[in-house]
Amino acid sequence: xxxxxxxxxxxxxxxxxxxxxxxxxxxxxxxxxxxxxxxxxxxxxxxxxxxxxxxxxxxxxxxxxxxxxxxxxxxxxxxxxxxxxxxxxxxxxxxxxxxxxxxxxxxxxxxxxxxxxxxxxxxxxxxxxxxxxxxxxxxxxxxxxxxxxxxxxxxxxxxxxxxxxxxxxxxxxxxxxxxxxxxxxxxxxxxxxxxxxxxxxxxxxxxxxxxxxxxxxxxxxxxxxxxxxxxxxxxxxxxxxxxxxxxxxxxxxxxxxxxxxxxxxxxxxxxxxxxxxxxxxxxxxxxxxxxxxxxxxxxxxxxxxxxxxxxxxxxxxxxxxxxxxxxxxxxxxxxxxxxxxxxxxxxxxx
Amino acid sequence: xxxxxxxxxxxxxxxxxxxxxxxxxxxxxxxxxxxxxxxxxxxxxxxxxxxxxxxxxxxxxxxxxxxxxxxxxxxxxxxxxxxxxxxxxxxxxxxxxxxxxxxxxxxxxxxxxxxxxxxxxxxxxxxxxxxxxxxxxxxxxxxxxxxxxxxxxxxxxxxxxxxxxxxxxxxxxxxxxxxxxxxxxxxxxxxxxxxxxxxxxxxxxxxxxxxxxxxxxxxxxxxxxxxxxxxxxxxxxxxxxxxxxxxxxxxxxxxxxxxxxxxxxxxxxxxxxxxxxxxxxxxxxxxxxxxxxxxxxxxxxxxxxxxxxxxxxxxxxxxxxxxxxxxxxxxxxxxxxxxxxxxxxxxxxxxxxxxxxxxxxxxxxxxxxxxxxxxxxxxxxxxxxxxxxxxxxxxxxxxxxxxxxxxxxxxxxxxxxxxxxxxxxxxxxxxxxxxxxxxxxxxxxxxxxxxxxxxxxxxxxxxxxxxxxxxxxxxxxxxxxxxxxxxxxxxxxxxxxxxxxxxxxxxxxxxxxxxxxxxxxxxxxxxxxxxxxxxxxxxxx
Numbered sequence: 001x002x003x004x005x006x007x008x009x010x011x012x013x014x015x016x017x018x019x020x021x022x023x024x025x026x027x028x029x030x031x032x033x034x035x036x037x038x039x040x041x042x043x044x045x046x047x048x049x050x051x052x053x054x055x056x057x058x059x060x061x062x063x064x065x066x067x068x069x070x071x072x073x074x075x076x077x078x079x080x081x082x083x084x085x086x087x088x089x090x091x092x093x094x095x096x097x098x099x100x101x102x103x104x105x106x107x108x109x110x111x112x113x114x115x116x117x118x119x120x121x122x123x124x125x126x127x128x129x130x131x132x133x134x135x136x137x138x139x140x141x142x143x144x145x146x147x148x149x150x151x152x153x154x155x156x157x158x159x160x161x162x163x164x165x166x167x168x169x170x171x172x173x174x175x176x177x178x179x180x181x182x183x184x185x186x187x188x189x190x191x192x193x194x195x196x197x198x199x200x201x202x203x204x205x206x207x208x209x210x211x212x213x214x215x216x217x218x219x220x221x222x223x224x225x226x227x228x229x230x231x232x233x234x235x236x237x238x239x240x241x242x243x244x245x246x247x248x249x250x251x252x253x254x255x256x257x258x259x260x261x262x263x264x265x266x267x268x269x270x271x272x273x274x275x276x277x278x279x280x281x282x283x284x285x286x287x288x289x290x291x292x293x294x295x296x297x298x299x300x301x302x303x304x305x306x307x308x309x310x311x312x313x314x315x316x317x318x319x320x321x322x323x324x325x326x327x328x329x330x331x332x333x334x335x336x337x338x339x340x341x342x343x344x345x346x347x348x349x350x
Numbered sequence: 351x352x353x354x355x356x357x358x359x360x361x362x363x364x365x366x367x368x369x370x371x372x373x374x375x376x377x378x379x380x381x382x383x384x385x386x387x388x389x390x391x392x393x394x395x396x397x398x399x400x401x402x403x404x405x406x407x408x409x410x411x412x413x414x415x416x417x418x419x420x421x422x423x424x425x426x427x428x429x430x431x432x433x434x435x436x437x438x439x440x441x442x443x444x445x446x447x448x449x450x451x452x453x454x455x456x457x458x459x460x461x462x463x464x465x466x467x468x469x470x471x472x473x474x475x476x477x478x479x480x481x482x483x484x485x486x487x488x489x490x491x492x493x494x495x496x497x498x499x500x501x502x503x504x505x506x507x508x509x510x511x512x513x514x515x516x517x518x519x520x521x522x523x524x525x526x527x528x529x530x531x532x533x534x535x536x537x538x539x540x541x542x543x544x545x546x547x548x549x550x551x552x553x554x555x556x557x558x559x560x561x562x563x564x565x566x567x568x569x570x571x572x573x574x575x576x577x578x579x580x581x582x583x584x585x586x587x588x589x590x591x592x593x594x595x596x597x598x599x600x601x602x603x604x605x606x607x608x609x610x611x612x613x614x615x616x617x618x619x620x621x622x623x624x625x626x627x628x629x630x631x632x633x634x635x636x637x638x639x640x641x642x643x644x645x646x647x648x649x650x651x652x653x654x655x656x657x658x659x660x661x662x663x664x665x666x667x668x669x670x671x672x673x674x675x676x677x678x679x680x681x682x683x684x685x686x687x688x689x690x691x692x693x694x695x696x697x698x699x700x701x702x703x704x705x706x707x708x709x710x711x712x713x714x715x716x717x718x719x720x721x722x723x724x725x726x727x728x729x730x731x732x733x734x735x736x737x738x739x740x741x742x743x744x745x746x747x748x749x750x751x752x753x754x755x756x757x758x759x760x761x762x763x764x765x766x767x768x769x770x771x772x773x774x775x776x777x778x779x780x781x782x783x784x785x786x787x788x789x790x791x792x793x794x795x796x797x798x799x800x801x802x803x804x805x806x807x808x809x810x811x812x813x814x815x816x817x818x819x820x821x822x823x824x825x826x827x828x829x830x831x832x833x834x835x836x837x838x839x840x841x842x843x844x845x846x847x848x849x850x851x852x853x854x855x856x857x858x859x860x861x862x863x864x865x866x867x868x869x870x871x872x873x874x875x876x877x878x879x880x881x882x883x884x885x886x887x888x889x890x891x
Contacts, residue, residue: 063743063746063747064747065678065743065744065747067678067681067682067744068675068677068678068681081681083681083685084626084629084630084684084685085626085627085629085681085682085683085684085685085737086627086684105627105740106626106681106682106683106684106737106740107682107740107743107744176762179759179761180759180761180769180775180776181776192759193757193758193759275734275760275762279758279759279760280739280743280758280760281743281746281747281758293604293606294604294605294606294625294627294736295606295625295627296606297606297627297628298627298628298631299627
């Protein structure tokens, strides 16, 4: 275990590690957060490996149908879909990895391949949507909080309008409107059915969830002495915002990003379940739950598996988000360090 | 003598009791509230706009045309009988003039009297709304012009409110017109009915039930029409009065949940066919007691837009037909579909089985190579109901195998027809459709779906947009003639001629099911081949 730097006996200023390395050290000592990070990494790897599994093991694509196909299981030919339309259950390695988790319904698509590809879609959408949400939210919050006055009024009231709508209802309405004609803003055209439609929808409806807290924090930070000092030295608004305020907001932004990824994944799943997210036949965990729910009695795994993947992903991101907050937030220093054994409960270093 | 009288009286009472008992064969009880479920809200609860079987089932006992289809199962249910009219129409010798007379004293559910002029107004309203049923009635003198201008009335319909007489003049004889007068599109509504889709606020009814509440997307409720018992029911003998006091229909989008609710008894009837994974289990467990298979005269197919690339090329359309495997479709529909590759389904007069395009993927690919279409980006339209959406996903896979970049567009069932029937909707390349007979006449599968006259800017029903003058003329000529063996043979020939043009890739006819809770008397439920389950026949045990 690395030793904490001790203050010099002479009373000279203590030369400590930077805030990022302190945060990293704290994070490394939080076993729950590390386990969550590991779990999330595994889920990402699982999804990234989809093409490898599809080509080398399952020998089929995520949307390839096998309604009338037969598969050899332990030397015996078996129908992927029986004449009553019931799909085969998990074959595990009985067919050399083909239909490892069975088929997805009367179309006979490989469930394992779809689960992996579905993960790619769900993760891609939630990561990009969270990136957009966090970036746009942070910029809007920064502008509103720093300038106050009419820019604040304009931004905050616009966000209030978005905030006033129930998130899911707003997302469904946007999804339905964009489902047929797509989206065209100036030269940018997003065709209907594109994966960018749910990304844009989620990006829009969650902006306010980042922008408002960032604005609040900027309102507080802009009154601090270091900002006054920067202004006194002639720094303009852009320099103050980028050089003074933003570095102090990073911890908040990073924590919000992880929470936004988790929330985006939940919203993407809900939208896809309701038919306004990822469009069939493409798989996402939400669309897989929707199609599996028709077979809930005869093939419950088709619903449980994508549901479990969403649960694990969101859980891992939430616990990781908590861990990051504890590691990055100076206010949580005492709580965390007591927990990790760096200080006594009264604040005395161990 | 007095003893004899007493004995005769007793015998009379016993006989009357026996007659009454036989009338109510299953001993069902009157009254009660039926709780039913639909998988999606019907396309419209406005008779002029209702196009789907789901909507017609919902409106069969609510809105009555001058004529209607007998409230009976099977072949008997295909018979046209008088409804608001006193009798079947008197047809002139030249076949162009139809004369009917309204029953005297009929009233709408709101108490206002039904007038002969309401019929003319209802037909005009249907044209003003650009209803999908319009092509059935453009043969009325002046109707075609009215469909374009929407003003000036239809001179071919003359009415007399005093006598209740309605005279309809056609431009040319039309062998199917009597059956078309029994369609929901021309159900009689008050003359002042607003010219807009009244699904959310259905107009007053003439049948035994009225819609008392409608929440589009969620459900609707029926109550007894107060005028039925007072007046209408006494005048209209062909329509049963119904046993139930109230009917509540909810939309439950998951058919598995619908099955579960019926099994638990929290719902009494599901309109939707049992989902494929539960179908055989339900059939085994409940057939005869709560479950019944109902044959339909229907066609399930994919249309191809013949006016745009790549489907403007006959070879491409033929290739699609060769590439579509009926056996796979039968499996996707889990035994509720019988493969069929022609326009007329089995059971329809004129159906003569042929198979122009037996499954042959190699031949299909060869045809595509010959056609070498310049545009390979295709949008496939389908509604979101299972297993139609699965059939379309399979079809998309087939198109991909043929080298197309096919994109699936799944639309909520209630929005599907308005969107795909609107020619301004972008990317109407190809799509799924089912068609159940409107009336038992082969013309019903040709005129609305394949005649060039049926291509409409909105509410279009010729989805392939095929417009072949020679075939149009044949449809029109056959439509003028009364159906007989000669005409049936010609319809069979027309079927083949159209399939040679391959505007569709048909894949089968379907059976549907009636599934009710243990509390409902299955035996007495009527399944009309055109309208589906007759809600007036439902009765609790």
